Amino acid sequence: MSLAEPAALPVATSAAPRLDVLKRLGTRFRASLPAYLLLLPSLVFLALFTYGAMGRVLVDALYQRATPKAPVRFIGLDNVAAVLADPAFSGAVVNNLVYAVGTAVPSIGLALLFALALSRTNAVSSALRTALFLPVLIPMVAASALFMFIFLPNVGLLDYYIGRLLPVLPNWLGDPDIALYAIMVITIWKNAGYYMLFFLAGLQAVPEDVMEAAHLDGAGPYMRLRHIILPELKPTFLFVTVIATLNAVTQVDHVFVMTQGGPSNSTNLVLFYIYQQAVEHYDVGKASAATLLTLAALMGLTALSFRTMANREGGP
Amino acid sequence: MKLFDRLFRDAPLATRGEITPKLGFLLTVLLAIVWLIPFLWMVVATLRPASDGINAMAELMPSLKPTLDNVRDAWEIGDFPRYTLNTTIICAGILLVQFATITLAGFAFARLAFVGKTLIFYLFLMQLMLVPVLLIVPNLSLVAQLGLYDTLTGVMMPFFASAFGTFLMRQAFEAIPTELEDAALIDGASLFQRIRHIYVPLSVPSFSAFAIISVTSHWNDFLWPLMVINSPDKRPLTVGLSVFTKTAEGTQAWGTIAAGTLMVIAPLLITFLIFQKRFISSFVTSGIK
Numbered sequence: 001m002s003l004a005e006p007a008a009l010p011v012a013t014s015a016a017p018r019l020d021v022l023k024r025l026g027t028r029f030r031a032s033l034p035a036y037l038l039l040l041p042s043l044v045f046l047a048l049f050t051y052g053a054m055g056r057v058l059v060d061a062l063y064q065r066a067t068p069k070a071p072v073r074f075i076g077l078d079n080v081a082a083v084l085a086d087p088a089f090s091g092a093v094v095n096n097l098v099y100a101v102g103t104a105v106p107s108i109g110l111a112l113l114f115a116l117a118l119s120r121t122n123a124v125s126s127a128l129r130t131a132l133f134l135p136v137l138i139p140m141v142a143a144s145a146l147f148m149f150i151f152l153p154n155v156g157l158l159d160y161y162i163g164r165l166l167p168v169l170p171n172w173l174g175d176p177d178i179a180l181y182a183i184m185v186i187t188i189w190k191n192a193g194y195y196m197l198f199f200l201a202g203l204q205a206v207p208e209d210v211m212e213a214a215h216l217d218g219a220g221p222y223m224r225l226r227h228i229i230l231p232e233l234k235p236t237f238l239f240v241t242v243i244a245t246l247n248a249v250t251q252v253d254h255v256f257v258m259t260q261g262g263p264s265n266s267t268n269l270v271l272f273y274i275y276q277q278a279v280e281h282y283d284v285g286k287a288s289a290a291t292l293l294t295l296a297a298l299m300g301l302t303a304l305s306f307r308t309m310a311n312r313e314g315g316p
Numbered sequence: 317m318k319l320f321d322r323l324f325r326d327a328p329l330a331t332r333g334e335i336t337p338k339l340g341f342l343l344t345v346l347l348a349i350v351w352l353i354p355f356l357w358m359v360v361a362t363l364r365p366a367s368d369g370i371n372a373m374a375e376l377m378p379s380l381k382p383t384l385d386n387v388r389d390a391w392e393i394g395d396f397p398r399y400t401l402n403t404t405i406i407c408a409g410i411l412l413v414q415f416a417t418i419t420l421a422g423f424a425f426a427r428l429a430f431v432g433k434t435l436i437f438y439l440f441l442m443q444l445m446l447v448p449v450l451l452i453v454p455n456l457s458l459v460a461q462l463g464l465y466d467t468l469t470g471v472m473m474p475f476f477a478s479a480f481g482t483f484l485m486r487q488a489f490e491a492i493p494t495e496l497e498d499a500a501l502i503d504g505a506s507l508f509q510r511i512r513h514i515y516v517p518l519s520v521p522s523f524s525a526f527a528i529i530s531v532t533s534h535w536n537d538f539l540w541p542l543m544v545i546n547s548p549d550k551r552p553l554t555v556g557l558s559v560f561t562k563t564a565e566g567t568q569a570w571g572t573i574a575a576g577t578l579m580v581i582a583p584l585l586i587t588f589l590i591f592q593k594r595f596i597s598s599f600v601t602s603g604i605k
Contacts, residue, residue, distance in 0.1 A: 032430030034507060038420040039436060045417065045477035049455055050443045056454035110347070117337070117344035130592065131348040134355065136599075137588050138581040139536035141554045145561045145577045146354040149361075149373070149570050157357055160374030189351065194599070201600050221336040250449040253538040257558050271450065271539075278453045279543060287453045295450055302445045 057295070060288035079289035089290060091265050092273040095180055099269060100248035103187040108240055110192040115199030116229070129200075132193040140190065140253035147186045148173075148258055173259055176266035183254050183267055191247060195240045202236035203229070242305045249298060270294050361574035362386050373570050390575040393563060398549055399556035400583070406471050406541070406552055407531045413476045414530060415523065421477075422485025423511050427497075443479035449539070456543050466546040475534065481526050484601075488522035489515050525598035528591075535584055553580045 061080060064073045083089050114132055118125040135143065150157040151172035163169050172182045206229055214224050252271045255261060261268035261276065268276075270290065278287035356376060363382035364372070372379075390396070424430070425437065448455075455474050456465075464470030492515060500510050516523075538554040545551055551559070557580045564572045588595050 028431050032428075032432075035424040035428040035430035035433075038424040038428070042417045042421040042477040042482060043436075043439070045473070046439065046443055046479070048458060049451070049474040049477075050446055050448065051439070053451040053454040053458070054446060056457070057451065060454065113340060114344055114347075117341040128344060128348045130589075131352050133596070134585065134588075135351065137532065137536075137584050137595075139538065139554045139557070141536075141538050141558050141561075142577045142581045143354070145557065145573055146358055148561070148565070149357070149573070150354065152570075155370050155373055157353070157374045157376075189354075193351070197596065197600050221334055246447060250447055253554075256539065256542075257561065274450070274453060275539065275543075278456070284453060284457070291450055291453055295446065298447055298450070299445055 054295075057288045057291050060284050061292050063285055065282070065284055075285075079285040080293070083286055083289040083293065086286075088265055088268065089270075089273055092261075092268045092270045095266070095268055096249065096270045099180060099184060099187075100245055102181070102184050103191070103248055104241060104244035107188045107192040108195055108237070108244060110188070111195035111240070112199050112233075114192065114196040115203055116225075118196075119200060119203050129193075129196070132196060134193070135190045136194040138190075140186075140251055141257055143186055143190055144254040144257040147182075147189075147254075151182055174263055176263045179259055179263060179267045183258060186254050187247070187251065191244065195244065198236050198240050199233065202233045206232045238305060238308060242302065245301060246298070249294065358574045358578055361571050362578050364571050366569075366571060370568060370570070386569075386571040386575040387579075389569070389572045390560070390564075390579060393572065394556055394560035394576055395549070395551075396553075396556065396576070396579050399551055399553040399580075402468060402550060403535060403552040403554075405468055407534045409468070409472045410475045410534055411527055411530050413472070414478050414481055414526075417477050418481035418485045418526070419511065419516060421482040423489055423515060425482065425486040426489035427494075440479040440482055443477070448474060452540055452543060455540075459544055465544065466550065467544075468550060470544045471541045471552070474540070475530075478526075478530070481530070484522055484526050485519065488519040492518050524594065525601055528595055528598040532584065532595075556580075 062074060062076060064075045064078070114129075118129050153159060153171050153174070154169060158172065159169055170178055173179050210228060211224060214228060219227070249270060252269050252275070255267055255269055255272045256275075259267040261272050271294075274287050274290045274294070277283045277290060353376070357374075360376055360378045361373060363384070363386070364379045365381055365383040365385065368379055421440070425433070459465055459470040459473065462470070464473065496514050497510055500514055505513070536554065537552070538558070541552045542555050542558075545555060548559075557576060560576050561573055564576070
């Protein structure tokens, strides 16, 4: 049975008395009872931590928190306005956009390269795939600990091996112009191997005989990539882009461990801003307003991509 | 290393005698080496004696006099056995409750007809779109209201229901022939008996795929437990590591930090290396962490 198919409801005909319809509806509901009982445990937790949370964000965003001087007060969209007017928030949004594009494009590009190069089945390819996949499994906090030493001024791995070739040794995490790009490197390192998996799976759909025929017809690697492989991988691209965007908004552990949003807010990302407002400034109203804006943006984006995916046949 | 291979069957993209694909492969080899450098450094630095000095810390050549001092120091500074225990409790607790909730809900969606099915399905779908990580602020206040602040249960609770797991189980259950259930029905098996003795045993691969995804993501969770947990003895590995790193960073003890990081990531990495194929296929089929 298809899931999207709604349960057939009894249709009231003009001949049937109203009471009879109600009775039949009652029977349908009684017949549905076992299903409701099975769904109840899940629905309780979803109600508490998803829909309820969504509702509380909405309400909290409309109120001002009690202060020693004033009680809780309804202030309408003032929190939203305050967040929108906060240069730290707009800064975080801009940082997050740069961060999203700057991590998604290279990691997806690298993932495609890795998948194309390692699609063959042999011991070497297999070992390389493992090497590239390992960062996916380690916590962002652990990755941050390792990269903190890599970026350490003077004695760190980067300066020790490469920095010395530069005229001036940059302070990778301490320079507001560089820090955001430095933390982007960690994300690319961590995610490229994950996206590679989806491209490897997608490549299996490329028909070998078509590739063989194109090869015999003299189509070079670029032509085959452009006209055979990439069109086949379109759904994978879309899917991976959605995941990469979500990751860019939801992964902030490295900001927390390495830079705390600094120097001078240069690495502040939206989720870290929300955390700061709620936990450091105790401003739940502002934090909720920021959450609301972010959720709206993300849901719009996800809905859009779902629609695009639904319009294409056979997404991953 | 043949484990990957069974999953990705040979896909020769017709590259005989061409230079571009070979260059791409070479570049990938170089990048794979670069990708391993942080791991290599971690192991080398863990074994490096403090007497080598801070200036030799970045050296990727292993020390000729390897020592376990860093491991001992890390073990003493951070309470890693306690952190590991807490993380294990969190992951196991979440997974056990999830198994119950997703089995029941998955079965309802796969096999039962009921009023409002489409609507309820969309309610589940919404969880995937709402990105639970972003709801930390309202969920923290709820956890506090429930009196679960600073408890491991508080860390686990928001994940007890899983829309992704429900969809995965629905798919698995739909693939099971109804004849099996009909036979049990004739024998007078109750609903729960049918789920327990027919659907669950036949869906073990889906359960294990879900287990891998669930445990991996909660093993690595940081921000949420950081907000819920206050007592040092309730910290999971990730929070413990971040506090430990801050302490050791002040003393420039990078060998100790490397050792601590190694201790945190070793369990999952070793499990992965043993069950590579399973991990990879779960990650591919899920697509959602």
